[in-house]
Amino acid sequence: MTRSALPGLAIATAVLIAGLLLAFTVGRYPVSLGDILTVLLAKLTGQTADVSTAVQSVVLQVRGPRVLAAALVGAALAVAGTAFQGLFRNPLVSPDILGASSGAALGAVTGIFFSLGVLAIQAFAFVGGLVAVAAVYVIGSAVRARDPILVLVLTGVVVGALLGAGVGLVKYLADPYNQLPAMTFWLLGSLAAANVSDLLPLFGPVAFGTVVLVALRWRMNVMSLPEEEARSLGVSTGPLRVAIVAAATLTTSASVATAGIIGWVGLVVPHLARSLVGPDFARLLPTAAILGGGYLLVIDTLARTAAEVEIPLGILTAVVGTPFFIWLLASMQRTWS
Amino acid sequence: MNIEGRGLTIGYPDRTVGSGLDVALSTGEVLALLGPNGGGKTTLLKTLLGLLKPKAGEVRLGGKPLDNYSIRERARVVAYVPQVHISTFAFTVETVVLMGRTAHGSLFSRPSGQDRAVAQAALERFGIAALASRPYTMISGGERQLVLLARALAQEPQFIVLDEPTASLDFGNQGKVMREIRALAKSGHGVLFTTHDPNHALRAADRAYLLREGTRIADGPVATVLSREQLEALYRATVERLTDRASGAVAFLPG
Numbered sequence: 054m055t056r057s058a059l060p061g062l063a064i065a066t067a068v069l070i071a072g073l074l075l076a077f078t079v080g081r082y083p084v085s086l087g088d089i090l091t092v093l094l095a096k097l098t099g100q101t102a103d104v105s106t107a108v109q110s111v112v113l114q115v116r117g118p119r120v121l122a123a124a125l126v127g128a129a130l131a132v133a134g135t136a137f138q139g140l141f142r143n144p145l146v147s148p149d150i151l152g153a154s155s156g157a158a159l160g161a162v163t164g165i166f167f168s169l170g171v172l173a174i175q176a177f178a179f180v181g182g183l184v185a186v187a188a189v190y191v192i193g194s195a196v197r198a199r200d201p202i203l204v205l206v207l208t209g210v211v212v213g214a215l216l217g218a219g220v221g222l223v224k225y226l227a228d229p230y231n232q233l234p235a236m237t238f239w240l241l242g243s244l245a246a247a248n249v250s251d252l253l254p255l256f257g258p259v260a261f262g263t264v265v266l267v268a269l270r271w272r273m274n275v276m277s278l279p280e281e282e283a284r285s286l287g288v289s290t291g292p293l294r295v296a297i298v299a300a301a302t303l304t305t306s307a308s309v310a311t312a313g314i315i316g317w318v319g320l321v322v323p324h325l326a327r328s329l330v331g332p333d334f335a336r337l338l339p340t341a342a343i344l345g346g347g348y349l350l351v352i353d354t355l356a357r358t359a360a361e362v363e364i365p366l367g368i369l370t371a372v373v374g375t376p377f378f379i380w381l382l383a384s385m386q387r388t389w390s
Numbered sequence: 391m392n393i394e395g396r397g398l399t400i401g402y403p404d405r406t407v408g409s410g411l412d413v414a415l416s417t418g419e420v421l422a423l424l425g426p427n428g429g430g431k432t433t434l435l436k437t438l439l440g441l442l443k444p445k446a447g448e449v450r451l452g453g454k455p456l457d458n459y460s461i462r463e464r465a466r467v468v469a470y471v472p473q474v475h476i477s478t479f480a481f482t483v484e485t486v487v488l489m490g491r492t493a494h495g496s497l498f499s500r501p502s503g504q505d506r507a508v509a510q511a512a513l514e515r516f517g518i519a520a521l522a523s524r525p526y527t528m529i530s531g532g533e534r535q536l537v538l539l540a541r542a543l544a545q546e547p548q549f550i551v552l553d554e555p556t557a558s559l560d561f562g563n564q565g566k567v568m569r570e571i572r573a574l575a576k577s578g579h580g581v582l583f584t585t586h587d588p589n590h591a592l593r594a595a596d597r598a599y600l601l602r603e604g605t606r607i608a609d610g611p612v613a614t615v616l617s618r619e620q621l622e623a624l625y626r627a628t629v630e631r632l633t634d635r636a637s638g639a640v641a642f643l644p645g
Binding site for chain 1: 402403436439441460461462464465466468469470472475477478479480481482485489490492493495497498499500501545
């Protein structure tokens with residue numbers, strides 16, 4: 054009856070596979086496809102691979118963790134963006150609409166300011182994102198209004214601005230030679246520092262949040278209707294909104310803590326996924342996750358290979374994302390109008 | 391079974407819209423809610439649906455207070471057809487109708503095969519099964535109204551409440567929706583709808599409820615309540631009454 058999701062899902066999967074191949078093979082130390090497969094296979098079966106240790110360490114220690122982190126962060130941001138766009142019934146919404154990124158940013162620059170270790174900075178960023186969204190939610194719910202969604206978005210904007218001022222203050226006070234560059238680098242987003250120990254704290258929250266959202270997929274369809282309509286269809290919109298916001302914030306905060314602030318992925322990828330498989334969340338969420346992973350893999354490979362120095366991810370996603378989004382606006386209006 | 395509002399004071403936290411309102415609707419009956427803009431029609435509708443808490447009085451559903459029902463239980467008894475709107479995302483017509491099955495499933499479930507069968511039957515009843523795979527955003531206003539009706543029917547409710555179901559429709563589709571409302575009452579549903587056109591109340595409703603500035607002006611069978619005098623009092627405007635000599639049918643013209 055409805056159009057099949059298979060072609061769209063196949064395209065998304067193709068993008069992910071292309072992204073994986075690209076990310077593993079391209080780089081300052083070229084590795085052949087055969088070597089990669091040998092190393093990965095050996096790792097999985099527990100045998101020793103018949104390739105040089107340099108190749109092994111590039112695949113397993115250098116590129117492997119970064120590839121996995123890029124795929125996870127891309128998937129997480131895309132899933133969170135998809136959830137928020139549905140919840141706020143607005144296709145211009147991105148995962149940081151409720152202040153997750155600005156909260157994480159303040160947490161991270163504070164951590165850098167106090168010269169904490171990498172793990173502590175990530176923890177600060179993660180908690181900062183969660184606390185910011187919780188604060189926005191509590192303030193937004195305390196305001197009695199007929200349109201809770203609108204109040205929530207406005208509160209997010211206002212609190213985000215305040216947190217931005219906080220980030221500005223910390224940067225202003227920071228040591229301009231040691232701390233400020235680290236802060237700037239963090240705020241622009243990068244996966245250069247991703248290593249094996251990052252993967253579990255990233256994977257846990259992302260997997261949990263994504264599973265919750267996928268489980269709620271049908272309710273999320275109904276939640277994208279006007280508030281009163283959703284309630285008259287039997288959906289307890291209040292508790293469900295808390296659950297969706299919490300799950301999406303968990304995935305966003307975990308990825309921001311690992312990779313810094315990476316804009317555009319959570320805005321652009323949901324649109325692309327929607328144009329591939331339509332707006333039903335049952336298909337949209339998995340497609341967005343796969344596509345987001347592939348998209349960020351391609352971008353991250355560009356980031357580390359396009360120039361002599363690594364280009365911050367936040368800059369590349371904007372450079373790629375802006376023209377892409379304009380093209381999308383011009384050609385795909387029908388998917389949301 | 392019936393929905394009953396007793397001694398209702400209705401409104402929003404910052405504003406009272408109406409008071410002293412008693413209203414009742416039984417299954418198999420069509421009630422039309424008429425009145426000027428800002429008179430409290432939509433507020434009363436939302437209060438009866440449980441979307442808005444009454445400031446005083448209480449709404450009872452099947453003899454029990456509406457508050458005793460969970461949101462899900464309520465949705466299996468009362469369906470709401472909002473004014474036709476354009477949705478943000480291009481869900482297919484089938485998906486929109488399937489959303490009516492939400493209250494019959496659990497928190498994590500998707501529509502089952504049986505849900506699809508119910509949705510399909512609802513689409514067929516309104517003659518729009520051919521639209522099933524079309525995006526809801528790309529069909530006409532009249533078709534959208536029928537889709538929302540089909541969604542309400544898919545809820546398998548006892549009552550269907552419609553907010554200005556004819557407001558954005560062309561002449562032919564207005565007639566079609568009136569006929570469908572009659573048919574819903576015939577199949578045992580209680581139907582409540584608001585309208586700006588007394589003729590629609592005459593066509594489709596058994597009873598009319600006249601609401602002006604939050605106060606009930608009249609409530610009774612359409613033939614007695616909808617008179618020239620009552621309508622002039624309701625709208626503070628002159629009204630002309632026409633009678634068809636052949637059929638005896640009555641219509642009103644404003645001005």
